[in-house]
Amino acid sequence: MKTIDITVTRYDPENSPVPYEQTYTIPYDDEMVVLDGLNYIKDHVDGSLSYRWSCRMGVCGSCGMTVNGVPKLTCAVFLKDYPQGVRVGPMDHFPVVRDLVIEMDDFMDKLRAVKPWMIREQEKPVEEGEYLQSPEELQLFRQFSMCINCGLCYAACPVYAADKSFIGPAAIALAHRYDMDSREEGQDQRAEVIGSHEGIWECSFVGECSVVCPKHVDPAAAIQRSKVQLTKDHILGLLWPWGKS
Amino acid sequence: MTPAPGPPRHQPRRSSLWWLSNGRYFLFMLRELSAVFVALYALSYLGGLYRLSQGKDSYEAYLAMLHHPAVLVFLGVSLAFCLLHTVTWIHLTPIVMVVRMGRKVIPAKLVLAGNYLVWILLSGVLWYLVVN
Ligand code: SF4
Ligand code: FES
Numbered sequence: 001m002k003t004i005d006i007t008v009t010r011y012d013p014e015n016s017p018v019p020y021e022q023t024y025t026i027p028y029d030d031e032m033v034v035l036d037g038l039n040y041i042k043d044h045v046d047g048s049l050s051y052r053w054s055c056r057m058g059v060c061g062s063c064g065m066t067v068n069g070v071p072k073l074t075c076a077v078f079l080k081d082y083p084q085g086v087r088v089g090p091m092d093h094f095p096v097v098r099d100l101v102i103e104m105d106d107f108m109d110k111l112r113a114v115k116p117w118m119i120r121e122q123e124k125p126v127e128e129g130e131y132l133q134s135p136e137e138l139q140l141f142r143q144f145s146m147c148i149n150c151g152l153c154y155a156a157c158p159v160y161a162a163d164k165s166f167i168g169p170a171a172i173a174l175a176h177r178y179d180m181d182s183r184e185e186g187q188d189q190r191a192e193v194i195g196s197h198e199g200i201w202e203c204s205f206v207g208e209c210s211v212v213c214p215k216h217v218d219p220a221a222a223i224q225r226s227k228v229q230l231t232k233d234h235i236l237g238l239l240w241p242w243g244k245s
Numbered sequence: 246m247t248p249a250p251g252p253p254r255h256q257p258r259r260s261s262l263w264w265l266s267n268g269r270y271f272l273f274m275l276r277e278l279s280a281v282f283v284a285l286y287a288l289s290y291l292g293g294l295y296r297l298s299q300g301k302d303s304y305e306a307y308l309a310m311l312h313h314p315a316v317l318v319f320l321g322v323s324l325a326f327c328l329l330h331t332v333t334w335i336h337l338t339p340i341v342m343v344v345r346m347g348r349k350v351i352p353a354k355l356v357l358a359g360n361y362l363v364w365i366l367l368s369g370v371l372w373y374l375v376v377n
Contacts, residue, residue: 013252069266095254103254136348158270161259205337206273224341 001027005085006037008049011096019096021087022046028079034086035063035074038100051100058214061150064091065100071155071212091155093164107151110167114175114193119186137182144177144222146215153209153219165198169209169219172200176222179229191230200226275326276333282326285319335360 003025011019024041032040035053042049053063056075063074066089068082079086094102124131153169160166175190194200203223210220264270296307310316338360339353 011255013255017253019255019257090257092257093259095256097251097254139350158259158263161263204273204277206270207337207340208267208269208273211269218340221340224337225343228341 001029004028004037004079004082006034006041007085007087008038008041008100009089010049010099011090012048012098030078030080032079033075034065034067034072034077034079034082034088037079037086038074038088049100050098059148061148064150064152064155065089066092066155071152073150073152073214076214091151093155093157093161094151102151104151106164107149107154107168107170110171111149111174113167114171114178114190115186116174116178118178118181118184119189120183121185131183133182140182141177141180144173144180144217147173147177147217148215150214152212152214153217156208156212158206158208159202159204163198163202166202167194167196167199169203169213169223170217172203172226173217173219173222176226179226191233194226195230200230203227272333275329279326279330279333282323283330286323286327289319331364335364 005023005025007021007023009019010022024045026037026040026045028037028040033056035056038049038051038053042051051063051065051074053075054060056063058073058076061073064071065074066072066087067074067077068087071091074088088100090096090100090102094104094107097103147170149170151170154160157166157169160168172194175194178184179187179190200223203220205220205224207220210218213219260266264274293304293307296303311320335357339356342356344351344356
């Protein structure tokens, strides 16, 4: 069987205040993804290695790590694509709890901050039935609803690296998903968040968030389109101060 | 945010050379830098117009200066950066703008082609005006 070197960043605050690297040489075949390699290490070589995963099929978003310098879902990249060996580290720009496990609280807070739920000025009574939507209307936001909250886009974002108060790619994409929904009436509430100092205007359109996103959400597009929309609303507000409605 | 309980977190620091870590970051930095050259070129062009307003001698001295090797290098580099600036921004437009015709969304490639067409047409018109 072929073997491969997997070099893993270890962080064990009880014993060492600084992270260090450890290399494991393990057997592998063409079907093994990087996560399988980590599981092999944990099961057969070193049970102390810590990392997160759950579904092993690109759905839960919990296995995000840095693979050879690039944020990846480790269950979606194959060992055979790294014949020279692979370097696995925790996702960049997040505090590290242990080994490859990062703290996502800030990310989760930001997702919540954009009010990712349906906001209606007035709920209609249940007897009146559901809020209907055409396939074309769905198409306007569908891609932005595909996010699995993996956080890879934050690990790729140099703006978030420089300023942790930036609301960031996934949260703005999520806001845009609701803003574009034909059943939605909470755009103004969300504009207060994404149009703030920490919102869309911080983005300098590096675009790497969209490159690394495993679900083709394209947060960079969501951010730029939100900029266009908010600017339009602002100008309309100046020209038409009586309000949009 | 209150710090979570438990052992200390490691806060990794970003290297100041992060923009060299992949080609796309590098291209982004070049795109940002290109704005400086676009501005410098615009200033030098305005300088030329000013010299033109000062009379024939002044303008001819300006034209002669344009042939200085250092100026030629500056113009070459500026041209490269202006092209990079234009092409990269043209490629970003279909991401920013969703163009709709009725209920249909115009494909990104068409928007891109339209942008290139307008760019080439406008450049052609300018070329024609300058040469004639
Ligand atoms: S936008 Fe993409 S990269 Fe960012 S959290 Fe969602 S799925 Fe992950
Ligand atoms: S383990 Fe669920 S996305 Fe990788």
